Amino acid sequence: MILSDVDILDRLESGDLVVEPLEDVDLQIQPASVDLRLGREFLEFQRTNIPCIHPNSEREVEEYVEETTVEDGEFILHPGDFVLGTTRERVEIPPDLIAHVEGRSSLGRLAVVVHATAGLCDPGFRGKITLELSNLGTAPVALTPGMRISQLTFTELTTRAKRPYGTDRGSKYQDQGGPQASRIQGDREFGGDQ
Secondary structure: OEOOHHHHHHHHHHOOOEEEOOOOHHHHEEOOEEEEEEOOEEEEEOOOOOOOOOOOOHHHHHHHEEEEEOOOOOEEEOOOOEEEEEEEEEEEOOOOEEEEEEEOHHHHOOOEEOOOOOOEEOOOOEEEEEEEEEEOOOOOEEEOOOOEEEEEEEEEOOOOOOOOOOHHHOOOOOOEOOOOOOOHHHOHHHOOOO
């Protein structure tokens, strides 16, 4: 079952579901979703001369991205660019819900995509959401921190997750406070424990 605005507001009021700061409830709560705003931090992928990125090499991933913070003004997303952004809001998803990260149609009509593959927040996830921003169009698009960039829809599980996302599972992105580069080198197939 997908939560309606009534369900979302009830869960937010009870503290069971957290989306904070929720500065404008009338604007951000939609009929079946919550609009999230763009944060100020971005991880930009740099042009590089390495032949490829090895998922098991943390060093290569760190050398490939550069952090940018927009204090005033806007971030220009150029055609073909891919950057990691973040939401301004921090969320806490209870063990009986999953949240789906979706783009807003108004930005989609400008060829801006907000996620490539990471469109799911597992039950138990806490933190700001990393956005996988890309411009599929032919013109640069100005993104202003604070603008509504994405929306979350919530689906109720038939039973609570027995092992929700979090520190008990060794979850890599729990409590992230901004955009996070890939931590795939921590996966079991690359010698990690996750």
